[in-house]
Amino acid sequence: MNDLACDAIGEMVASVRDVTKVYRLGGEDVKALAGVSIDFFHGDFVAIMGTSGSGKSTLLNLLGCLDRPTTGQYFLGGRDVATLDDESLSRVRGRYLGFVFQSYNLIQQLSVVENIMVPLAYQRPQRPGAKDLCIRLAELVGLAGRLGHRPNQLSGGQQQRVAIARALVNNPHVILADEPTGNLDTATSMEIMDLLDALNRAGRTIVMVTHEPDIAARCKKVISLRDGRVESVRHASEPVP
Amino acid sequence: MHQIGLGIRSLMLHKLRSSLAVLGILIGVTAVIWLVAMGEGVSYQAQQQIKNLGATSIIVQTVKPSEEANRDAGSRSGISYGLLRADYDRLVTNVPTITNAVPMREITREVRRDQHAVSAQVIGCTPDYFDINRMAIARGRPLTDTDVRGLENVAVLAHEVAERLFPILQPLGRSVQVGTEFYVVVGVAAPRTASAAIGGSFAGRQYDRDVYIPISTFRKRIGDQVITVRGGTFQNETIELNQITAVVGSIETVDASADVIRELLRRYHKMVDYAVVVPKELLEQAETMQMMFNLLLLIIAGISLLVGGIGIMNIMLATVTERTREIGIRRALGATKREIVHQFLWETVVLSGIGGLLGVMIGFLCGPTVNAVRAGIRVFFPDVWSTLPSTIHNLEPRLAPWSIAAAFGISVAVGVVFGIYPARRAANMDPIEALRHE
Numbered sequence: 001m002n003d004l005a006c007d008a009i010g011e012m013v014a015s016v017r018d019v020t021k022v023y024r025l026g027g028e029d030v031k032a033l034a035g036v037s038i039d040f041f042h043g044d045f046v047a048i049m050g051t052s053g054s055g056k057s058t059l060l061n062l063l064g065c066l067d068r069p070t071t072g073q074y075f076l077g078g079r080d081v082a083t084l085d086d087e088s089l090s091r092v093r094g095r096y097l098g099f100v101f102q103s104y105n106l107i108q109q110l111s112v113v114e115n116i117m118v119p120l121a122y123q124r125p126q127r128p129g130a131k132d133l134c135i136r137l138a139e140l141v142g143l144a145g146r147l148g149h150r151p152n153q154l155s156g157g158q159q160q161r162v163a164i165a166r167a168l169v170n171n172p173h174v175i176l177a178d179e180p181t182g183n184l185d186t187a188t189s190m191e192i193m194d195l196l197d198a199l200n201r202a203g204r205t206i207v208m209v210t211h212e213p214d215i216a217a218r219c220k221k222v223i224s225l226r227d228g229r230v231e232s233v234r235h236a237s238e239p240v241p
Numbered sequence: 242m243h244q245i246g247l248g249i250r251s252l253m254l255h256k257l258r259s260s261l262a263v264l265g266i267l268i269g270v271t272a273v274i275w276l277v278a279m280g281e282g283v284s285y286q287a288q289q290q291i292k293n294l295g296a297t298s299i300i301v302q303t304v305k306p307s308e309e310a311n312r313d314a315g316s317r318s319g320i321s322y323g324l325l326r327a328d329y330d331r332l333v334t335n336v337p338t339i340t341n342a343v344p345m346r347e348i349t350r351e352v353r354r355d356q357h358a359v360s361a362q363v364i365g366c367t368p369d370y371f372d373i374n375r376m377a378i379a380r381g382r383p384l385t386d387t388d389v390r391g392l393e394n395v396a397v398l399a400h401e402v403a404e405r406l407f408p409i410l411q412p413l414g415r416s417v418q419v420g421t422e423f424y425v426v427v428g429v430a431a432p433r434t435a436s437a438a439i440g441g442s443f444a445g446r447q448y449d450r451d452v453y454i455p456i457s458t459f460r461k462r463i464g465d466q467v468i469t470v471r472g473g474t475f476q477n478e479t480i481e482l483n484q485i486t487a488v489v490g491s492i493e494t495v496d497a498s499a500d501v502i503r504e505l506l507r508r509y510h511k512m513v514d515y516a517v518v519v520p521k522e523l524l525e526q527a528e529t530m531q532m533m534f535n536l537l538l539l540i541i542a543g544i545s546l547l548v549g550g551i552g553i554m555n556i557m558l559a560t561v562t563e564r565t566r567e568i569g570i571r572r573a574l575g576a577t578k579r580e581i582v583h584q585f586l587w588e589t590v591v592l593s594g595i596g597g598l599l600g601v602m603i604g605f606l607c608g609p610t611v612n613a614v615r616a617g618i619r620v621f622f623p624d625v626w627s628t629l630p631s632t633i634h635n636l637e638p639r640l641a642p643w644s645i646a647a648a649f650g651i652s653v654a655v656g657v658v659f660g661i662y663p664a665r666r667a668a669n670m671d672p673i674e675a676l677r678h679e
C-alpha cells in the first residue's frame with residue numbers, strides 16, 4: 001500500500017506559494033492568510049487543522065478556486081490559477097477538483113445518481129457513458145440499492161457517500177473535504193474515513209480540513225495553521241507535540 | 242434537452258406557484274389571440290359590406306342641399322334638387338370607362354295587400370340594378386327591359402316585404418297596392434345582407450324592405466314631385482333621380498373615373514346636391530381603420546403580457562433566493578456564471594412557453610366560445626339580445642395566423658426578458674456565500 005503512495009511522491013499536483021488573503025472589514029484590513037506555502041503531491045492525504053480564525057477555511061476556499069489570493073501563486077493542473085477570471089476558475093474547479101462538504105450539499109430534488117452526475121453537466125466536451133459511470137461510482141461507495149433515492153431519504157452517512165462519489169466523478173487531481181465528518185456520529189465518521197482512506201490508497205490525493213484530532217490522525221500528513229501562517233507540518237506517525 | 246427537463250422538474254416542485262405564473266402568460270396570449278380575432282371579424286364584416294357595394298362601382302347619390310343653398314335656389318312653389326336624368330345621360334355618354342350605369346329613384350310608401358300593410362322603400366330601377374347589387378331572385382323573375390319600355394305595373398318584392406304581405410299565400414301573380422296604384426308581383430328577391438353605410442348615413446343599406454318597380458313606371462305613377470307635410474306646411478320637393486350606380490371596366494380606372502364624374506357633375510350643378518361615393522376608397526379607409534384597431538388591441542394585449550411577465554419575474558426571484566444553496570453547489574462543481582444564467586433562463590422560458598402554448602390552445606376556442614355566449618344570451622336574455630347591434634349578432638371571430646405566431650413569440654420573449662434579471666442575480670452570487678446560505 002505504501003508503495004503506491006511512494007511511487008507518486010515527487011509528482012506535485014497542487015502548490016500554493018506565499019499566498020496572502022486580506023479582507024476589508026469596516027475600513028480595516030484583516031489578514032486571513034499571511035503568506036502560506038504548501039506543496040501537495042500525488043497520493044497525499046493531508047489534514048489541515050487550526051482553531052477558528054486560523055485561516056483554514058480561507059485556505060480551503062483558495063485551494064478550491066472559489067476565491068483568489070490577494071497576493072501569491074497557486075499552481076494547479078500545471079498553471080498558475082491565482083489570477084484567472086471567473087469563468088476559467090469555474091472550468092478549473094470542474095476539471096481538477098472534487099468537493100466534499102460538511103453538510104453534504106446535495107441537490108434535494110435530484111436522485112442519488114443524478115446528484116453524482118451534476119459535475120459532468122459542466123464538463124466540456126461531454127463524456128459518453130456518464131450515467132453508467134455514476135452508477136458504478138454509487139456502487140463503489142456502497143449505495144448500490146439506493147440509486148433512485150432522494151437525499152432526504154438517506155442517512156447522513158449515506159448522503160456523504162453520495163457527495164464523495166460526486167467528488168470522484170470528474171476524476172479530479174485533488175479532492176477537497178471541508179469537515180467531512182463534522183455532522184456525523186463517531187461510528188459513521190469512521191466509516192467515511194475508511195472510505196476516504198481506501199480512495200487515498202487507490203491513489204487519490206485528498207486535502208481535508210478538520211478540527212477533530214482523531215480524524216486528523218487518520219491522515220498521512222497534518223498541517224497546523226495559526227494566525228494565517230503554517231505553524232507545523234508533521235507526518236501522522238509522529239506524535240502530537 | 243437536459244436543461245428543459247431540469248427546468249420542468251424544478252418547476253414541478255412548486256406546482257401552484259408555477260401554475261399561477263403560467264396562468265399570467267396564458268391570459269396574455271389568449272387575450273392577444275381573442276382580441277385580434279374579434280377585431281378581424283368585425284373589420285371583415287365591414288369589408289364584406291363594402292365589397293357588396295362593388296369594388297369597381299362608383300355611386301352618385303342625391304343629397305339634400307343645406308338650407309342656405311335652398312333659399313338661394315328655391316322657388317316659392319318648392320325646391321328642386323338632386324341628380325337629373327340628364328346627368329345620367331351625360332355620364333353614360335361622356336365617361337368611356339363606364340361599362341354599365343343604373344339610375345334609381347326611391348321613396349318611402351306604404352305598400353298594402355288587403356289588410357296587410359308594410360312601410361316599404363319603393364325603388365324605381367332598371368333590370369341591371371339586380372346584377373349590380375348582386376341580388377338574386379328567389380322566385381319568379383326580375384324586372385325586364387320590356388317592363389321598363391312598356392311602363393308596366395309590375396313589382397319585385399324584397400324577401401321580408403313578401404313575407405309580411407303574403408304570410409300564407411303565394412305572392413307571384415297577385416297584386417299589391419302602392420298609393421292608389423296596383424302592381425302585379427312578378428318576383429321575390431332572395432334575402433341579402435346589408436351593405437356598408439355610404440354617404441352621410443350611418444346605417445348600412447338595408448335591402449329587405451324594398452319593392453322594385455320599373456323606373457319608367459315610377460316616373461309615370463309616382464312622379465318626381467314629393468309633397469310632404471312638415472310643421473303644418475306643405476313642402477314640395479322635386480327629385481329626378483336618387484342614385485346613379487356606375488360600374489367601370491377595371492379596378493385601376495375607378496379613381497380616375499370618379500374624378501371625371503365629380504368634375505362633370507360640378508360643372509352642371511350650381512349647388513352641391515349630390516355625393517360621389519367610391520366603395521374602393523371606403524375599403525381602403527376600412528383597411529386603415531383595421532390596422533389602427535389591431536394596433537390598439539395589440540397594445541392592450543401587450544400590457545396583459547407585461548403583467549404576466551412581471552408575475553414570472555416575481556416567481557423566479559423567489560425561486561432564486563430559495564435555491565441559493567443549489568446555485569452555490571453548482572458553481573463549486575464547475576458551473577460557470579453563464580451556465581447558471583442559462584439554467585434559470587430555461588426555467589422561465591419553459592414557464593412562459595407552456596403558458597404560451599396553452600394560451601394558443603385556448604385561443605383556438607375563440608369561435609366556439611363566442612357562439613356559445615351568443616346562444617346563451619339569445620336563450621336566457623332575449624331582451625338584451627334584441628338591443629344588441631347587428632354587428633354582434635353576426636360577428637364571426639376570425640383567427641389571424643399572425644396573431645397566434647406573434648402571441649406565442651411574445652410570450653417566449655417575455656420569458657427571456659423577465660427571466661434575465663433573476664437569472665443574472667443567481668449567477669452573480671458569490672459561490673462561497675451561496676454555499677453558506679441556509
